[in-house]
């Protein structure tokens with residue numbers, strides 16, 4: 030029997046400011062950690078912005094947002110995930126007064142979305158910590174970050190309380206474990222960062238996230254705040270009990286983040302994790318009470334699964350921020366990320382079993398090299414059947430999960446319009462339904478073209494998944 034997604038399912042796409050806006054120093058914007066990482070989130074870090082940094086121009090969304098949102102509306106988008114560049118609002122991060130031009134830009138973007146009945150879904154911090162906060166305070170290692178973040182979110186919630194209903198506090202909050210500079214603005218080199226400092230930084234983010242939820246609900250009780258985690262299911266390499274246990278432990282290192290967000294306190298397994306790593310979280314009075322401000326929903330990115338083994342590792346796979354043991358049963362993308370649609374159904378079910386909270390898939394997709402061609406009518410396009418297959422297979426599994434009883438709010442595939450990649454800062458790795466004519470050597474007209482997947486996704490939305 031054919032399955033149709035719920036009427037109110039939020040179909041859309043996802044992006045982030047630093048990967049698409051460009052205009053890195055316009056209208057009072059300050060520098061963020063992205064402006065000094067021309068080769069991607071894992072470094073190296075430069076002293077100043079350099080011309081080879083694709084993010085400085087991005088896809089020029091800052092000047093072309095009207096044209097872009099119109100195209101998203103043409104596909105029938107119900108929701109559009111963007112992030113706010115912290116440095117447009119507070120250029121250094123520790124000022125007391127926000128930058129009006131930055132605030133106005135997002136007013137304009139939200140108005141444009143609302144004109145087409147597209148709900149904005151806003152990530153407050155998506156790998157865009159102000160560089161000044163990284164350099165002077167060492168990012169989230171420093172407890173003062175909670176105050177700066179509090180000022181930033183209070184400004185956003187007050188300003189946009191009637192325009193934005195859905196908020197995400199930190200993009201892939203667990204990615205700080207592997208990319209402390211990009212994810213947490215921590216300038217101390219990763220190799221020198223102690224576990225104590227890392228988990229203390231995590232604690233600061235968790236408190237800040239709960240505080241944001243509290244403030245949002247006080248300002249407008251209708252606002253819905255979610256956490257955002259990088260979901261990557263871990264499978265045991267064999268049925269050996271030792272493999273199973275290691276799998277559980279690896280899973281928990283990520284689940285810790287959603288556990289605190291959803292339950293409002295640290296899980297009992299954290300005690301041993303902290304003890305064995307010599308970590309003692311410094312709690313301030315009131316932290317425990319603040320953490321009780323739990324999220325309204327859980328959002329996550331899903332690209333791939335990994336394996337875990339207690340034996341010597343034969344082959345590691347490439348991956349989205351977290352490395353993992355390669356699964357011999359799965360194929361991989363051109364960037365080595367293993368493709369596992371069933372893993373998405375598995376993640377949805379396990380998270381729902383654990384929390385019984387609404388889930389939102391806010392990233393998923395295939396990074397691939399696209400070739401721009403001319404169709405028979407002379408229109409430029411991309412025949413991206415590989416992308417259609419990837420998304421189709423994943424959406425079928427989302428449908429299965431919904432039939433399993435999982436409450437899924439929506440689906441926003443990553444990079445719905447081509448943008449600069451986060452890990453490698455290239456434009457060659459494309460995810461979009463819309464092709465952007467810009468290339469890694471800096472050439473290109475920045476013109477936009479509809480890919481084959483554009484019409485496919487439009488049909489998915491209008492048929493409520495009936496064409497999958």
Ligand code: BG6
Pocket residue numbers: 045048200201330349350392396443449450451452453458
């Ligand atoms: C997620 C990030 O990790 O994966 C995005 O939230 C990122 O910012 C996406 O772009 C895809 O990764 P990449 O490295 O292919 O851009």
